[in-house]
Amino acid sequence: MFLLLGGVLALPYALLAAAFAQLLGNDDVPRPVGAGLLLVAAVLAAVPVFLAGSRALEIVAARALLAVDLPEPAPGHRIDRETRLRAALWIALHLLTGGLVLFAAISAFPMALVFLAGLAGVDTGAAPDDGFGPLGPGHPVAAGLAGLALLVALGYAVAGLGALAASMAPVLLGPAQAERIAALEARSARLAERNRLARELHDSVGHALTVATLQAGAARELLDTDPKFARRALRAIEETSRRAMDDLDHVLGLLRETEDGRAPAPTAPQATLDGLDRLVADTRAAGLTVESQVSGALRGLPAVVSREGYRIVQEGLTNAARHGRGPVRLRVAVPDGRLEIELVNGLPGTTGPGGGGRGLDGMRERVLLLGGQLTAGPEGDRWRVRATLPAPREETG
The missing domain is CATH 3.30.565.10 (Histidine kinase-like ATPase, C-terminal domain)
Structure with a gap:
């Protein structure tokens, strides 16, 4: 699928090349005009290859169709020249190999189909001297066998080219040094934020649970001998638990902020000295x-x-x-x-x-x-x- 996608993307380039070949072959068109138009077309055709958006789309295609683990480009990150050149080489190779695979498939499939239909006794209307396919006129049996052989070879070629593309994708589409640094910084920021939330949760809620546990144990021991103390302890547990819920709500608000990037809903103010x-x-x-x-x-x-x-x-x-x-x-x-x-x-x-x-x-x-x-x-x-x-x-x- 990845190579066929490259072939489909190469079709506009092939049509453009065919049109200019016909234009340059026309004697009515002055050669300087044709050469100028060809130069303009070549520049316009090369522009998409160097765009950051084209690289991003190729990364998405490689991740989805080649199962290659490539990091997504950092949004808003400027791509350096070396990264653009690597991506341009990848895109050019993708279009070239995809175009060749698509051309071979289009050429071999009709020949093999006519040959198999003839073996099955189906009248295809093709005369022995009819010419079909790129092999030229005559010899439909030989052409059909060649089509079958080409299809088999094409299957192996697609598998080999797919494996080669999967191995080359990290080299040509991999992140630049600046992108790696940006990814490491983002990961470090996420880990630091996670540690901050863990500290808040451990220190606030952990303290409240410790105090509540001690108060509950004291109330249980003195419930019969000092019921007034037991009631005070239960009241303290209630207040401590309520403040713990406020602290937990605050930490969850911070967590929501880090997940969606929006400001959290108003929560209890953080305690100070x-x-x-x-x-x-x-x-x-x-x-x-x-x-x-x-x-x-x-x-x-x-x-x-x-x-x-x-x-x-x-x-x-x-x-x-x-x-x-x-x-x-x-x-x-x-x-x-x-x-x-x-x-x-x-x-x-x-x-x-x-x-x-x-x-x-x-x-x-x-x-x-x-x-x-x-x-x-x-x-x-x-x-x-x-x-x-x-x-x-x-x-x-």
């Missing part, structure tokens, strides 16, 4: 003792620093609740030009916190994206997390 007191209160309500110390003005921080700082504190408290032991000491400070966060809690026995690697990786990614530093690990019988983020003051007024 302005909500630090509530975060600490929720963690305490879950049964974890938190000693909090805040120094400096948190409201003057850049929005992105305040947001990422909140997520770091949230993940640190979550890990302490899941894997730590004893009270947690939280320190948040805003000295000149930076945000400092420190969380310290006891280790569970003699080993460090288990299963918190993903959360630590998320914190490390957040810090590195903002050009900060993060250290996390055991110090004696304590687990310490320190994060420092550059935080230039936002201009006001």
